[in-house]
Amino acid sequence: MALPVPPPQPAGARHYYEGFVQKRGPRDMGYRRVWAGLRGPLIAFYAVPRDRQPLEMLDLSELVAVRAEGGGLVLQMRDQNVTLKAESAEAQEMWRGFILTMAKMKVPSDLVLLPGHRFQLLEALREEQERRAVPRVPLFPSCFYNVSRGEAEQLLERSAGSGNLVLRPGGHGHGVSVTTRQMLNNTVLIRHYKVIDLGQDYCISVDVPHYCSSLAEVVQYFVEKSKGCLRPLHSEYNQKLEFVETDGENGEMLQGVYEPPPPRTQAPVLPDPEPPAPHRPVLQPPEQGESGQVGGN
Template sequence: QGYQRVWAGLRGLKLAFYRMPQDQEPLEVLDLGELVTVQAEGGALVLRLKGQEVTMKVESWETQEMWRGFIFTMAKMRMPQDLALLPGHNVQLLEALREERERRGTPVSPASPVVPSCFFQVTRDEAERLLEQSAGRGNLLLRPGGHGQGFSVTTRQQLDGTARIKHYKVKKEDQGYVIDGETQHRCSSLADVVQFFVRWSKGSLQPLDPEYSTHL
């Protein structure tokens, strides 16, 4: 049908195609920095890049969705909103996004704050999704604040059968951190910020286990 059987590997913005899985030299490498769209069309995955269009077919619909998710996420540095994946696959995608953001970011300096294990390099929307998909592993996480300012805490609780999600701003000050709410609370460290929410909720809020993905 005009298709060539190849193996593909994705590393950051480079999508490489190989004749055999053990090959070191790729047949072709696509620069996903040139990606305009990636869409499922007619049982295939169509990548539209600037000046080029590539059509891929994979063995199953689930695998196609995974490829679409990873390609879009690496190219745009955010997850697509219309993915139809199992929770475990979404978690893999979020973890890949976190690692890629760290890889592209600047090295952490000694002066950078020590972050608790429940800190995730995710956006507000990604934090909500992550807590929803990791029920039972924790319902509180720490993340970067909006517009690169400070930090934020995202929580998710089931109250009367309804999921209630809240976001709290955490500001950095000379002597520590301030949780911005109806009443401001000062903490000496980010770990203290997390523990404040645990104490304030009488234990109903618990930090998200960073090892959750290995159990899914």
């Protein structure tokens, strides 16, 4: 039976492709039936279709290869293998097409699909390209530092007592990371968490993935769930003037940074020479007579 071609999804749809699958991963005892939805570089797995918070997420930026094996699709990731079984051969081929398209940003040429299904893939690819082309201007909290993973660890060590959580650029390429530092029985515990930028939302990649609408909400999540044990390390002052402005050509909101002009080279200013000392006449002492008195008439 041929897979029916679904109607085109409207702009801003929740997922490019979705449906029930049988999933098995490293933490699964066996296959379990979940609702899967693909949006951009992520596959979210839900208990039921109406759920908003997923049970877990799969980041396709870490995809190495996809192969057919045992009646399913084996997704070879950098650190794990995940197997998906769709409810029909056609649906499984659609999943393979969407997974490879979003991971490689190119529709595979070896897909066995109807023209309508290929059109759906092309439309999803076009929308994803447009979404990635529009620069997102996130509002960074004061605990965001433009540092690497190692620099974040050193920063928290130097600032012990002032805060134990910082945001930093994500090493995974799309989003930010959270670095925390705590002490347990004189042992340093450092943890790093991935926060994925979904375009309109952020997803904190933990055991039960959590969506946030802003980076400030991401920070609040860690503070609340740790019952205040995690405290952001705030930067008191910015070193550069930053602002958000509107592009005059396309109306997009862009983040700007004021760069002061380099100082001009000037000739050194020499101090004024000291004026000459005023001329003072030399006074002669009055003549004295033989008796030692001043002479007179």
